[in-house]
Amino acid sequence: MTRQNQKLLLDSITYTxxxxxxxxxxxxFLWMISTSFKLPGDQFTKTLIPPTFTLDxxxxxxxxxLNFPLLFWNSAYISILITVGQLLTCAMAAFxxxxxxxxxxxxxxxGLLLTMLIPPQVTLIPNFIIFKYLHLxxxxxxxxxxxxxxxxxxxxLLRQYFLTIPRDLVDAARVDGASLIQIFWKIYLPLGKPAxxxxxxxxxxxxxxxxxHPLVYMPSVPNTMLTVGLAFFQQQMTHGGKFxxxxxxxxxxxxxxxxxxxxxxxxxxxxxxxxxxxx
Amino acid sequence: xxxGLKPLGRExxxxxxxxxxxxxxxxxxxxxxxxxxxxxSFAKWDLLTSPTWAGLENYIDLFKDPKILLSLTxxxxxxxxxxxxxxxxxxxxxxxxxxxxxxxxxFRTAYFLPAVTSxxxxxxxxxxxxxxxTGILNFILARMGMQAVCWLCTGTAMYSVVIVNIWGAIGExxxxxxAGLTAIPREYYEAAELDxxxxxxxxxxxxxxxxxxxxxxMTLITTINAFQAxxxxxxxxxxxxxxxxxPVMVFSIYRNAWNFFNYGGASAQAIELTxxxxxxMAFYFxxxxxxxxxx
Numbered sequence: 001m002t003r004q005n006q007k008l009l010l011d012s013i014t015y016t017x018x019x020x021x022x023x024x025x026x027x028x029f030l031w032m033i034s035t036s037f038k039l040p041g042d043q044f045t046k047t048l049i050p051p052t053f054t055l056d057x058x059x060x061x062x063x064x065x066l067n068f069p070l071l072f073w074n075s076a077y078i079s080i081l082i083t084v085g086q087l088l089t090c091a092m093a094a095f096x097x098x099x100x101x102x103x104x105x106x107x108x109x110x111g112l113l114l115t116m117l118i119p120p121q122v123t124l125i126p127n128f129i130i131f132k133y134l135h136l137x138x139x140x141x142x143x144x145x146x147x148x149x150x151x152x153x154x155x156x157l158l159r160q161y162f163l164t165i166p167r168d169l170v171d172a173a174r175v176d177g178a179s180l181i182q183i184f185w186k187i188y189l190p191l192g193k194p195a196x197x198x199x200x201x202x203x204x205x206x207x208x209x210x211x212x213h214p215l216v217y218m219p220s221v222p223n224t225m226l227t228v229g230l231a232f233f234q235q236q237m238t239h240g241g242k243f244x245x246x247x248x249x250x251x252x253x254x255x256x257x258x259x260x261x262x263x264x265x266x267x268x269x270x271x272x273x274x275x276x277x278x279x
Numbered sequence: 280x281x282x283g284l285k286p287l288g289r290e291x292x293x294x295x296x297x298x299x300x301x302x303x304x305x306x307x308x309x310x311x312x313x314x315x316x317x318x319x320s321f322a323k324w325d326l327l328t329s330p331t332w333a334g335l336e337n338y339i340d341l342f343k344d345p346k347i348l349l350s351l352t353x354x355x356x357x358x359x360x361x362x363x364x365x366x367x368x369x370x371x372x373x374x375x376x377x378x379x380x381x382x383x384x385x386f387r388t389a390y391f392l393p394a395v396t397s398x399x400x401x402x403x404x405x406x407x408x409x410x411x412x413t414g415i416l417n418f419i420l421a422r423m424g425m426q427a428v429c430w431l432c433t434g435t436a437m438y439s440v441v442i443v444n445i446w447g448a449i450g451e452x453x454x455x456x457x458a459g460l461t462a463i464p465r466e467y468y469e470a471a472e473l474d475x476x477x478x479x480x481x482x483x484x485x486x487x488x489x490x491x492x493x494x495x496x497m498t499l500i501t502t503i504n505a506f507q508a509x510x511x512x513x514x515x516x517x518x519x520x521x522x523x524x525x526p527v528m529v530f531s532i533y534r535n536a537w538n539f540f541n542y543g544g545a546s547a548q549a550i551e552l553t554x555x556x557x558x559x560m561a562f563y564f565x566x567x568x569x570x571x572x573x574x
Contacts, residue, residue: 010478014375021372022389025446029392031415032404044413089304092297100294101283112301115309117557119507121532121549123308125542126315132326149304170284180290184297209397211510212529216537227399231514234403243407250400261395265388268395272451273458 036248043243057248067222068249071229074218076256078140078225079207085147086203087196090154095184097155098162099170109159116152120212128216142217143225147203154199157275161195162188198271201264205257226253313553319546326542337547347548350531357441357527358505364445365501366494369452374486376453377460387453394450398510405443406431406515436516436524443511448504452497459493460486491571499563506556509533528552 030048036057038050045051061068096102097109123146131142165188173183189196211227218224221232230249237246261268286294320337324330341347376386393401408414409430417427430439463486471481509529516524521538523530528548536545 010378011380014378014380018372018375018380018386022386025392025450026389028401028404028408028446029396031408032401035404035407044410046415046418089300093301096294096298099284101285102291102294105283108298108302108305111305115305117553117560118309118313119549119552119556121529121545122316122553123312125319125536125546125549126312128536129315129326129542146304146308148300149308150301151304155301174284180284180286180293183284205395209399209510211399211513212533215533219537227397227510230399230403231517234406234514235517246403247407250403254396254400257395257397261391265384269387269391269454272454 032247032251035244036251038244040242040244057242057244058252060242060245061249061252066229066233066249068229068252070222071224071226072252074140074224075208075226075253078143078214079204081140081144082147082207083200083203085144086151086154087200089148089150090158090199091189091192091196092184093150093155094158094162095188098159099183099188100180112150112152112155116156124213124216131217137217138220138223140218143207143213147207154203157199157271158192158195161192161274165191194267194270195274197264197267198274201260201268202271204260208257316546316549319543320550322543324542325540327540330543333543337544340544341547341551346526347531350526350528350548351551353437353525354506354528356437357444357508357525358502360438360441361444361448361505361508362498362501364441365448365452366497368445369449369497370456370490370494372449372453373456373460374482376457387457390453391450393447398447399514401447402443402511402514405511409439409515431515431524433524440512440515440525443515444508447511448501452501455497456490456493459490463489488572492573495563495567495571499560502559502563503556506552 034048034050035043037053037055038045039052039054039056042051093112097105127142127146128137131137136142169187169191170183173187178186209227210225211231214225214228215231218228221229224232230246230253233246233249237243321333321335322330323333323336372390376383380386408416411417411427411429411431414430416430420427429435467485467489468481471485476484507529508527512523512525512527512530516526518524521534526534529552532545532548532552535541535548
């Protein structure tokens with residue numbers, strides 16, 4: 001086989017595999033979209049294009065005993081609060097670990113990294129007991145409050161990025177008499193924007209998609225998050241339900257993240273690549 | 280320890296002020312929780328009556344209670360399928376995407392989509408796809424003249440759930456491997472080309488050794504994720520009273536605590552989970568020192 005032919009063969013194998021894989025990855029999403037526009041009577045038809053196109057499922061979503069707008073609002077403000085808390089506290093800690101010299105820095109940082117090994121279940125049980133005694137189960141406080149205690153992943157990610165910012169900038173600012181806070185505020189926060197954006201996206205995504213924590217802390221509909229609401233809705237559906245309505249709910253629940261992803265794809269992908277390479 | 284700014288005068292106060300949230304998290308959130316869970320694991324407590332001392336009872340249950348043992352074997356089985364699945368498939372996709380192809384960003388978006396969206400929402404579609412009489416998968420099988428499969432019945436459900444979990448995780452793996460692959464200097468391949476090494480040789484002699492740091496990192500986080508796998512399993516295999524056809528450890532912990540109010544038993548299981556994951560991590564780092572190539 002000539003080199004030319006060999007390349008052609010390899011290329012066709014590559015494209016065939018990639019396209020086949022892409023269909024498997026996107027297929028379920030197309031199925032979700034398709035089903036959510038089908039009539040309930042057509043819910044099990046095997047065509048991708050709805051036989052009859054309808055918007056009724058979305059209308060019905062707002063009439064079922066689920067209070068979909070409330071679920072959406074809860075998911076939104078809880079996720080935003082968690083994101084704000086993480087950005088604020090992780091950025092402050094990351095700056096200290098990356099820039100400032102102080103006693104116990106290495107021990108503290110190692111300790112923080114070790115907490116990444118603790119499974120969420122270990123913190124979940126005592127936290128639940130404490131929040132139960134504070135009568136906060138059923139409210140959103142247990143979900144967002146711990147986000148204001150910093151976090152190992154966010155601090156680590158930001159610290160690694162802060163370390164790549166040239167030290168000359170700090171030294172020059174110091175000569176000009178800048179204080180620690182000014183250096184943080186005027187140099188590291190503006191220059192750290194790409195990493196902050198990546199962390200914001202990760203945190204928001206994690207909070208929005210989380211099932212376990214809202215299931216424990218806000219277990220009952222209607223006042224809970226979208227994930228728990230959908231799971232509850234699914235259970236109702238199994239008794240002679242309309243999958244078309246369920247799919248329209250699922251579709252609406254993933255829309256915000258799809259929007260974030262399409263507008264901030266670069267930060268998303270570079271953030272993951274960064275966290276994987278710079279260890 | 281020798282790099283870094285020295286805080287001057289009152290800046291010391293600001294330094295510790297900035298670290299305070301993290302310190303609270305470390306002391307109360309992490310250390311406190313671990314201690315509390317360990318203490319709880321030696322107690323019996325339903326949060327309604329006062330707690331009683333249980334001694335080692337909860338830990339003995341870990342080895343005697345068939346339900347807990349089943350959750351352990353399920354988790355091990357799940358991880359043994361899931362971890363290699365995710366690592367190998369995402370590496371394969373990354374290698375294909377790295378071959379200077381057209382439409383890279385389009386493919387990347389397609390493969391990354393499941394990693395962005397909520398597992399709960401996508402698991403609901405998978406439930407439809409897996410449907411026994413109504414699902415598209417069995418429809419396709421029937422078209423090809425094959426028997427219908429009960430995808431979510433006990434036994435098969437394990438594999439169906441692993442497939443969905445892999446589907447949801449390869450997007451992130453692909454990105455991490457792609458970053459690792461693009462970091463390999465082109466000159467290595469050019470030199471190998473001059474020496475007459477073929478594609479297979481180049482892959483196993485250059486790509487694989489130089490990608491070992493990414494493989495290590497991916498195996499590490501995928502293992503951690505495997506022991507945390509919950510969302511897809513919850514939606515796809517849930518039965519009445521918090522039971523599941525594929526009860527993994529996380530599932531069992533939740534059920535023990537929040538369905539049966541056995542917080543002590545659930546704590547012992549959480550400790551067991553921590554010990555297993557920590558042991559695996561230690562083993563991985565031992566492997567890293569022996570086999571991972573850092574430039």
